[in-house]
Amino acid sequence: MSMASQDHLDKMKMRQNYRNLWHTNLVNSIGADPAYCCLAVWCAPCVSYLLRKRALYNDMSRYVCCAGYMPCSGRCGESRCPEFCLCTEVFLCFGNSVASTRFLLQDEFNIQTTQCDNCIIGFMFCLQQIACIFSLVAMIVGSDEISEASQLLSCLADFVYCTVCACMQTQHKVEMDKRDGKFGPQPVMAVPPVQQMSRFDQPVPPTIGYPPQPPPPAYGQPYGYPQQGYPPAGYPPAGSAYPPPGSAYPTPGYPK
Template sequence: PPMGSGYGVAFPSGQKVPYKFEAAERRLGYTGKWDTDLIHAVCAQPMCCCIAMFCPCCVSWEIRRRYYKGDMSQYVCCGGYLPCAGKCGEKSCPECCLCLETWLCFAQSVAVTRWLLQDDLELETTACDKCIIATMITLQYLACIMQCAAAIAGSGELDTAADIVDLLADIVWCTVCACMAAQHANQIEVRDGRKAPAADAGVQAVAPAAPMQRT
């Protein structure tokens, strides 16, 4: 089906990956294990995690390139998961488009790399990872609500509290994104055979899969 019908990504086998809620529901059935979870990602890829703290957009750009194994002809804006994907002139200048994606839509670029890996290797999101991601998002919402409340109430104490929560939310956001980048980089190394899978119990070695193709 054409992209407008809601199916924009296909595996090498020809299996279509639906957009939005259908794709999220499909991931609930995945049983593959990440080589490392978010908590231990910093230990698996300490250098990547540290660099991602200070240069997150650059790291997101590099990890996506590694996902495609350097073949940027495979690149589609936002991984083909959004309706606008494939209509942004990616084929004429994929490197530039990826740069714009990672700098202008950083959060989306990190999420897309995660979805690509999950759909390729059928990796589940563990309960622990879900908790960490949910905490990060909740703090962002809480910070926004408190800033709005402080502006309406005109209270100095509430404004100070809002600033503290906002700072905490930013710290957690940067930390989680850095750990997520490390987790993705580590998984790509395992996929490509450049690193042996972790020997931890319950971690399943997953056979390398070719990047998805947009149809």
């Protein structure tokens, strides 16, 4: 295995340790923005173009083909004509364009993918593979029954693919709405530099747009209680004598 492939695997494993979550998961993304989900179904490449540009803070000088996650990234002349290269990417490599925008947001905001989302995405890929296998078997065997089954599986796989991609793009849009403060006060943040927007340039991405976690209290300090000394400062008072004058010590009745 080459060093580049091993680096890719290490970065994929690192994503499993991210601690933030998507604002909405794939199941609830349709309800989060139904109109945008419908737009993502019927105009999927256009939506992918707009989402990638928005993920780059509308600064196309940051654009790299497939967000730097593919072997072709940086080798397609993106710096000379980024808009044309992005159009080519979303139309010719639509699936990669959606996945790259997803990885870009995950690595920028330290977002993990839930097991439910992983199951949905995995089911989509498995269904596509099964449909492809049935098509090859039908072509080799020449059976009408297998051919009809392969066509049904292909239609089902295409339907699931289009639906899941639309939900993913809606999920990305809602997450950037959160980033831009459309759900409440916008957090104080700055546009990250280019190297912070790629998972290959940093071991742990920053948590931009998410409130920092408060540090744990010092050992021995209970939550919510001010620090106190024992005995309190200034005790006993200056000039005072102990025991007070006039008092008997030991007290009467104390056994001698």
